[in-house]
Amino acid sequence: MTKREEDELVRRITDGDTEAFSYIVETNQKNVYNLALRMTANEDDALDISQEVFIKAYTSLSGFKGQSRLSVWLYRITYNTCLDYIKKTRRIQTESLSDDDESPPVQLPDMRYEPENELSRKELKAALDRAIDSLSEEHRKILIMREYSDMSYAEIGLALGINEGTVKSRLARARKAAADYLIRSGTIEGFPRQKDERR
Amino acid sequence: MKNCEYYEELISSLIDGEITETEKLELEEHLEECTSCRELYNTYSALFGRADLAEPPKELLPNVMAAVRDLPAGRKSGGGKKTYIYIRYIAAAAACLALAIFAVPRLLPGADLFNNKKAYETNESIDPSYVADGAAPAGAADRSDEAELRDSEQESVKEDDIKPEEAEPHEAPNALMPHSGYGETTDLPIFIIYDTLPDYVSADGSETLEDGSLLIKADADTVRRLVNDGYVFENAATPDSSMPEEAAVIFVP
Helix, strand or coil: HHHHHHHHHHHHHHHHCCCHHHCCCCCCCHHHHHHEEEEEEEEHHHHHHHHHHHHHHHHHHCCCCCCCHHHHHHHHHHHHHHHHHHHHCCCHHHHHCCCCCCCCCCCCCCCHHHHCCCCCHHHHHHHHHHHHHHCHHHHHHHHHHCCCCCCCCHHHHHHHHCHHHHHHHHHHHHHHHHHHHHHHHHCCCCCCCHHHHHH | CCCCHHHHHHHHHHHHCCHHHHHHHHHHHHHHHCCHHHHHHHHHHCCCCCCCCCCCCCHHHHHHHHHHHHCCHHHHCCCCCCCCCCCHHHHHHHHHHHHHHCHHHCCCCCCCCCHHHHHHHHHCEHHHHHHHCCCCCCHHHHHHHHHHHHHHCCCCCHHHHCCHHHEEHHHHHCCCCCCCCCCCCCCCCEEEEECCCCCCCCCCCEEEEECCCEEEECCCHHHHHHHHHHCCEEEECCCCCCCCEEEEEECCC
């Protein structure tokens, strides 16, 4: 859908065509749900939040000035809603991985002594989630945005209020920081340059 | 000669498909010569590049559409009011409450019915079952509904008996986060912002609330910018369904 078509759709909805809103839900629900799922790590909460996000968006559509794409606006609402929810229920992602949590800790195989073994994709993704949680707020936010939605660099830039060049460099630094965390934790081996530096 | 840090950024961009042809050729040449960057590329390919996205539950779309169709006219798109997903259940609960109040008056001894109703209307998270906590006064069972109402009007309820923010939040299916509790701080629509204030919202002249949060007045332009940035306001006190001309920002550092 082009920007112009999107603006027309928004106009129809704010003029009273409620059913037209279903198109917005259908095309954005996957991104919204996955972002909420990533931030809450709970399917029920993610569903609740996703529903809340779309209803909020519906009632606030007249305030959406169309300066960015709907997907970007919805991302912002989702992120703020998740943050709001997490703060209110005092559930922080890093705490969910702590020993105090009731859920069993993520079991990461010790790669240091079995370098030939490869982690399964699922195990690697779980380890990556842990690495992302260890990042600074700035790095975590942009990496989650990129990894858990289909937003382009341009859209990410719009959402964060930064230019594409900054998106590019910030993402690269975030990924490097995540990879460094995984190396320090022994999940993956360091890169030859780093190995040489340790000698 | 560019260092590996430059190519690390290109590797990240390549993973995302956000790289020009020229940059791609440049990177490919470098990867042929640099073992470290080649291993970095392999690692990034395994780690990054769009996690397998989960399919949203099938009920998400129909639930949302059912909720927006049920919104009162004043809250339709363009209303700008925060709408809790469980408003529908609150409406049903309100009907049950009315039934409980007028059909079983013995459960509400000493309760000021009008105060109860007022508290219930201004806070959507109140579970109507809280009104059943009181014990029936002696002889209440033999009295007419009208007599019960008259007596209850005459008796005031201590504010401590009804504290919307302490009442059990309504546990409707898929109920969401509890009411913020700031609804009685101001009659204005409220934006609640945590940690970092947008740069166009100034804390100058703000009022510090009991819990340490700041109450900041927002003008129409600020309201529009906040909504455009994905912040949604709550507090249904404002009857007008249009975009508010002013609002309050509750900043929770």
